Amino acid sequence: xxxxxxxxxxxxxxxxxxxxxxxxxxxxxxxxxxxxxxxxxxxxxxxxxxxxxxxxxxxxxxxxxxxxxxxxxxxxxxxxxxxxxxxxxxxxxxxxxxxxxxxxxxxxxxxxxxxxxxxxxxxxxxxxxxxxxxxxxxxxxxx
Amino acid sequence: xxxxxxxxxxxxxxxxxxxxxxxxxxxxxxxxxxxxxxxxxxxxxxxxxxxxxxxxxxxxxxxxxxxxxxxxxxxxxxxxxxxxxxxxxxxxxxxxxxxxxxxxxxxxxxxxxxxxxxxxxxxxxxxxxxxxxxxxxxxxxxxxxxxxxxxxxxxxxxxxxxxxxxxxxxxxxxxxxxxxxxxxxxxxxxxxxxxxxxxxxxxxxxxxxxxxxxxxxxxxxxxxxxxxxxxxxxxxxxxxxxxxxxxxxxxxxxxxxxxxxxxxxxxxxxxxxxxxxxxxxxxxxxxxxxxxxxxxxxxxxxxxxxxxxxxxxxxxxxxxxxxxxxxxxxxxxxxxxxxxxxxxxxxxx
Numbered sequence: 001x002x003x004x005x006x007x008x009x010x011x012x013x014x015x016x017x018x019x020x021x022x023x024x025x026x027x028x029x030x031x032x033x034x035x036x037x038x039x040x041x042x043x044x045x046x047x048x049x050x051x052x053x054x055x056x057x058x059x060x061x062x063x064x065x066x067x068x069x070x071x072x073x074x075x076x077x078x079x080x081x082x083x084x085x086x087x088x089x090x091x092x093x094x095x096x097x098x099x100x101x102x103x104x105x106x107x108x109x110x111x112x113x114x115x116x117x118x119x120x121x122x123x124x125x126x127x128x129x130x131x132x133x134x135x136x137x138x139x140x141x142x143x
Numbered sequence: 144x145x146x147x148x149x150x151x152x153x154x155x156x157x158x159x160x161x162x163x164x165x166x167x168x169x170x171x172x173x174x175x176x177x178x179x180x181x182x183x184x185x186x187x188x189x190x191x192x193x194x195x196x197x198x199x200x201x202x203x204x205x206x207x208x209x210x211x212x213x214x215x216x217x218x219x220x221x222x223x224x225x226x227x228x229x230x231x232x233x234x235x236x237x238x239x240x241x242x243x244x245x246x247x248x249x250x251x252x253x254x255x256x257x258x259x260x261x262x263x264x265x266x267x268x269x270x271x272x273x274x275x276x277x278x279x280x281x282x283x284x285x286x287x288x289x290x291x292x293x294x295x296x297x298x299x300x301x302x303x304x305x306x307x308x309x310x311x312x313x314x315x316x317x318x319x320x321x322x323x324x325x326x327x328x329x330x331x332x333x334x335x336x337x338x339x340x341x342x343x344x345x346x347x348x349x350x351x352x353x354x355x356x357x358x359x360x361x362x363x364x365x366x367x368x369x370x371x372x373x374x375x376x377x378x379x380x381x382x383x384x385x386x387x388x389x390x391x392x393x394x395x396x397x398x399x400x401x402x403x404x405x406x407x408x409x410x411x412x413x414x415x416x417x418x419x420x421x422x423x424x425x426x427x428x429x430x431x432x433x434x435x436x437x438x439x440x441x442x443x444x445x446x447x448x449x450x451x452x453x454x455x456x457x458x459x460x461x462x463x464x465x466x467x468x469x470x471x472x473x474x475x476x477x478x479x480x481x482x483x484x485x486x487x488x489x490x491x492x
Binding site: 027030031034035038039041044045047048049051052054055056058059062077080081082084085088091092095099102 | 183184243244245246247248261264268315318319322324325326329330333334335341345348349350351352353356357360
C-alpha cells in the first residue's frame with residue numbers, strides 16, 4: 001500500500017502502525033497509572049496487611065508440618081537447621097584458625113626476609129606503605 | 144507483510160515465543176572462566192582467569208544479597224567482567240551464595256565485618272598486592288561503603304559505588320516498609336530467611352505493568368517482527384528469576400536500619416557496637432547513579448557525595464534503570480569505558 005506523505009514529507013503511517021502506536025500509548029498510560037497506584041499510602045497499607053496474612057499462614061503451615069514430622073520421628077526442618085548452625089559455628093572457628101595461620105606465616109616470611117637482608121647487607125624497604133593515586137579532586141560528570 | 148504472511152507468521156512466532164520463555168532457565172550466564180580462591184559458609188571468593196593483567200591493583204566485585212552476582216558476567220560480549228579482563232584488570236568476585244533458614248543468624252555485621260574483610264584479605268593474598276579496588280552494586284555498594292566507614296585502615300584504595308542506596312527517604316521501598324504496620328521482625332522470625340521470590344515480587348510490583356506485561360509484549364513483538372534476540376532476553380530473564388533468600392537477621396537489619404530508621408544518612412548506623420562514620424571513608428570514590436532508577440533513586444545516593452571524607456570523589460550520572468545502567472545493551476559503550484578509565488587512573492600499572 002502506497003503511503004501518502006505527511007506535510008513534513010515523512011510517509012504517513014499505515015493503519016497497522018497507527019494501531020500499534022495507539023496501543024503503546026495506552027499501555028504507557030496504564031503503566032504510569034499502575035506506578036502511581038503502587039506508590040500510594042493505601043497500597044503500602046494493603047501490602048503490609050497481605051504480608052502479615054501470608055506470614056501468618058506460613059507460620060501455621062510450618063508448625064503443623066514440623067509437628068507431623070516430629071510425631072513420625074523424622075527430622076524436621078528445624079532439626080536440620082540446628083545441625084547446620086552447629087556446622088556453621090565450627091566453620092567459623094576453622095576460619096579463625098586459618099586467619100591466625102596466615103598471619104603467622106606472613107610474620108615468619110617477613111622475619112626471614114629481614115634476616116636474609118641483614119645478612120646480605122641490603123637496604124630496608126617498607127612493604128606495606130600504600131600510595132594513593134588520583135590526586136585530590138571532586139568532580140561530577142554526567143551525560 | 145501481507146495479511147496472509149501475517150497469518151502464517153503467527154503460529155511460528157507463537158512457537159518461538161513459547162520456546163524462548165520455556166528455555167529461559169537454560170540460558171548460559173556467568174560463563175567467564177574463574178577459580179575458587181576462598182570459601183566460608185555460603186560465601187565464595189572467585190578470581191577470573193586473565194593472561195593479560197596490566198593493572199596492579201585488583202578489583203573486587205561485591206553484589207547485593209537479593210540476586211546472584213552473575214549480572215556482572217551476564218553473557219559473552221555483554222559481560223562487565225569480560226570487559227574489565229580485556230582492559231587488563233585482575234578481577235575477583237565475592238559471591239554470597241544461596242543462604243537458607245539455617246543462616247537466619249547472619250546479620251549485616253556478618254557481611255560487613257566478617258566476609259568482606261576476609262574477602263579483601265584473600266584477594267590481596269592471591270594477587271600479591273597490598274591494596275584493592277572495591278566495586279559494590281546496589282546493596283553490595285552499601286555494604287562496601289559501611290565496611291570502609293567502619294574500618295578506616297582497610298586496604299581499599301578505590302571505592303566504586305553503583306546505584307547504591309544511602310538516603311532511602313522518599314523511595315518507594317521506604318513508603319512500603321518504613322510504616323509501622325509492616326512488621327519486619329515478624330516476617331524475619333517466621334521465615335528465617337525471607338524467600339527470594341517474595342523480594343522479587345516486591346521489586347516487580349514497583350513497575351507492575353512494565354515487569355509483568357510490557358516485557359513479554361515487547362518480546363512477542365520482536366519475535367513477530369523477526370527482530371528478537373532471544374539470548375539477550377533469556378540471559379536477563381534467568382538472572383532476574385534467580386533469587387536467593389535474604390537471611391532473616393540481615394533482612395530485618397536492612398529494612399530497619401536503612402528504611403525504617405534511615406540510619407546511614409542520619410549518621411546513626413552502628414555495626415557490632417561501632418558507629419559507621421562516613422567521614423572516615425577516604426578512598427578515591429566513584430559514585431554512579433541512574434536517572435531512571437526506581438530502587439535506589441539518584442536523590443537517595445547524592446547525599447553521600449558530601450558525607451564522605453574522601454577528597455577524590457567523582458560522580459557519573461547516566462540514563463538507565465537500576466540494573467539496565469550496567470547490564471543494558473548500551474552499557475558497554477556508555478558507562479563501562481568511563482568506569483574503566485576512572486579506575487585506570489587510580490590503579491598502578
